[in-house]
Amino acid sequence: MKKSEIIVVVPTYNNPNSIDKVAEDVLNHGYKLLIVDDGSTPKVALKEEANLSIIRHEVNRGKGMAIITGAKEAKRLGYKYFISLDGDGQHLASQIESILQECDDKDQIIIGARNFDIKDVPNGSKFGRWFSNMWACWDTGQHIEDSLSGFRLYPTSILDLSIKTERFDWEMEVLVKHAWKGRLIKEKVIECYYPRPEERVSHFKKFWDTAAIVWVHIRLLPLKFILKRLPSNR
Secondary structure: OOHHHEEEEEEEOOOOOOHHHHHHHHHHOOOEEEEEEEOOOOOOOOOOEOOEEEEEEOOOOOHHHHHHHHHHHHHHOOOOEEEEOOOOOOEOHHHHHHHHHHOOOOOOEEEEEEOOOOOOOOHHHHHHHHHHHHHHHHHHOOOOOOOOOOOEEEEHHHHHOOOOOOOOOHHHHHHHHHHHOOOOEEEEEEOEOOOOHHHOOOOOOHHHHHHHHHHHHHHHHHHHHHHHHOOOOO
């Protein structure tokens, strides 16, 4: 897949110290960029240009809804796929190329599985990833090693999925619903950047957002067994 065949979507909420650098990184690597400002205060101050567009939510609607907004715009512009990167600077645009090389245009999600064997990765993040992966593998029936990574290649076909969540839990539900359609989830190990604890900005609420992700699985579990009894859900 070529650079010209995808657009990069960056959902962001109150990341004033990193969003400029994220945008610069993406643009310097030659990609078209769409920033979805999910109700930031103050608003993202970047100026739009040839390869940079900004869509704003007047109020914070959640990361999932910001990605959906980006997906709709990507589809409107004629893209079949888009790359999602977080606005906190953890993801590196240099790693997009390795994701694109994995794509064989078969309606798949490709997760950039973060290399956690680096400095400054909290033990809580490592445990959270393991815990989330356990549920993700169970519900999707596919092998997933970084179900919490926000670095992903999405097909715009995710817009056809019936998804009830809107925030961080959306990223889990989209994997499950995508897999239930008989579609593939792949992974590619990527390098990432973890800032020192005093520099880290995250809007992920460890208890409540983790509980919301677990609730996704609990809610979907009965449906999984119903679908297994049907002749085909594709």
